[in-house]
Amino acid sequence: MDMPARPRVFSQRAQKLTSSTIREILKITERPEVISFAGGLPSPQGFPIARIRAAFDDVLDARGDTALQYGPTEGYAPLRAWVAEDMRRHGAQVTADEVLIVSGSQQALDMLGKLFIDPGSRVLVEAPSYLGALQSFSLCEPEFVAVPTDGRGLVPEAIDEALAAGARFIYALPNFHNPTGLTLDLARRQALVERCARFGLPIIEDDPYGELRYAGEPLPSLLGLGRAAGATVVRLGTFSKVLAPGLRLGYVVAPRDIIAKLVQIKQATDLHTATVTQMAVHEALRDDFLAEHLPKVRALYRRQCGYMLEAMSEHFPDTARWTRPEGGMFIWVTLAAGIDTGRLLQEAIARNVAFVPGAPFFAGVEPQANTLRLSFVTVPEPRIRAGIAVLGELIRRADAA
Numbered sequence: 128m129d130m131p132a133r134p135r136v137f138s139q140r141a142q143k144l145t146s147s148t149i150r151e152i153l154k155i156t157e158r159p160e161v162i163s164f165a166g167g168l169p170s171p172q173g174f175p176i177a178r179i180r181a182a183f184d185d186v187l188d189a190r191g192d193t194a195l196q197y198g199p200t201e202g203y204a205p206l207r208a209w210v211a212e213d214m215r216r217h218g219a220q221v222t223a224d225e226v227l228i229v230s231g232s233q234q235a236l237d238m239l240g241k242l243f244i245d246p247g248s249r250v251l252v253e254a255p256s257y258l259g260a261l262q263s264f265s266l267c268e269p270e271f272v273a274v275p276t277d278g279r280g281l282v283p284e285a286i287d288e289a290l291a292a293g294a295r296f297i298y299a300l301p302n303f304h305n306p307t308g309l310t311l312d313l314a315r316r317q318a319l320v321e322r323c324a325r326f327g328l329p330i331i332e333d334d335p336y337g338e339l340r341y342a343g344e345p346l347p348s349l350l351g352l353g354r355a356a357g358a359t360v361v362r363l364g365t366f367s368k369v370l371a372p373g374l375r376l377g378y379v380v381a382p383r384d385i386i387a388k389l390v391q392i393k394q395a396t397d398l399h400t401a402t403v404t405q406m407a408v409h410e411a412l413r414d415d416f417l418a419e420h421l422p423k424v425r426a427l428y429r430r431q432c433g434y435m436l437e438a439m440s441e442h443f444p445d446t447a448r449w450t451r452p453e454g455g456m457f458i459w460v461t462l463a464a465g466i467d468t469g470r471l472l473q474e475a476i477a478r479n480v481a482f483v484p485g486a487p488f489f490a491g492v493e494p495q496a497n498t499l500r501l502s503f504v505t506v507p508e509p510r511i512r513a514g515i516a517v518l519g520e521l522i523r524r525a526d527a528a
């Protein structure tokens with residue numbers, strides 16, 4: 128049968144789109160017998176369902192008429208004020224008019240692409256980097272340039288005048304990186320903001336996991352350090368990992384001129400983020416709710432991470448190296464050179480275990496095909512141990528091949 132002639136009417140941009148590798152893998156992992164370390168889903172055990180239900184009830188009872196009405200593009204004013212206050216508590220002097228509420232930080236990535244990228248614009252990314260950001264930016268057809276990284280993350284000293292020349296921004300994930308799980312240390316954060324200030328290179332700081340620290344000491348944000356150093360920092364935050372992703376609620380903190388442009392873009396995108404959700408989340412956050420809620424989520428993730436690291440030490444061969452995250456949801460594994468984790472995945476799926484091969488996370492550089500990402504948060508302990516044992520066996524076999 129002939130294919131419909133539709134592609135002739137699709138834009139060139141749309142024709143270039145491909146499905147994310149992760150989405151394809153997730154289809155397979157929906158089978159209940161599969162032990163999946165592939166998804167990046169937060170644990171539903173951390174969703175404060177009762178609190179959110181009560182918050183929606185309170186908002187609808189007391190202010191239903193406002194909650195169900197259109198609202199300002201910038202977001203619900205008390206929630207913007209909450210974010211600004213939260214930033215100040217974390218050491219960055221922010222005012223509410225520097226905050227834009229968005230429908231998940233993924234929407235902010237899409238809008239920032241539209242704001243900064245022309246076809247062919249240079250965009251600096253870590254290699255590897257968050258796949259969802261690479262996908263969003265790709266729609267605007269940038270030239271990705273990889274910033275060198277090592278076992279401690281991004282190497283700021285590698286950002287010189289030549290690398291920064293003409294670049295629109297650098298996209299960085301300083302805390303419990305997706306996919307590597309690595310955290311940028313204070314000296315590197317400082318060096319990064321100083322270099323970006325010197326070269327006039329804006330920084331997009333994406334920090335969905337910062338509040339999920341379960342080891343080590345919290346570090347200042349690039350926003351806080353950057354403002355002190357005279358760098359332009361656009362910081363993305365989200366309620367997806369501290370409350371629940373189904374709320375689709377996140378925020379951008381940026382200088383007012385950038386917020387003003389983003390407001391125009393957001394207006395054209397969806398007018399504003401759901402009023403009732405913003406009001407309910409603001410209600411749910413009352414009385415310092417996160418101070419009581421987050422320790423439970425952190426403890427859960429710490430335990431889960433520990434099970435996986437323990438099982439990896441037991442079952443993985445010496446040829447494998449992996450990161451030891453201080454927070455967040457991911458462990459990044461580097462296998463012996465020559466092993467292709469795409470092929471390993473096929474073998475793993477045949478044994479009902481899944482992970483994400485590392486290659487799709489690389490842009491602007493040759494992908495490292497011997498890498499993979501493991502997520503430990505949603506799989507129960509016995510299945511973590513069983514799944515890691517299978518992976519260990521397959522890796523040993525690939526080593527021997």
Ligand code: PMP
Nearest residue numbers: 231232233257305335365367377
């Ligand atoms: N940035 C990173 C690094 C992420 O891992 C995610 C979620 N997987 C997002 C942004 C998007 O999160 P949300 O849209 O739910 O805020």
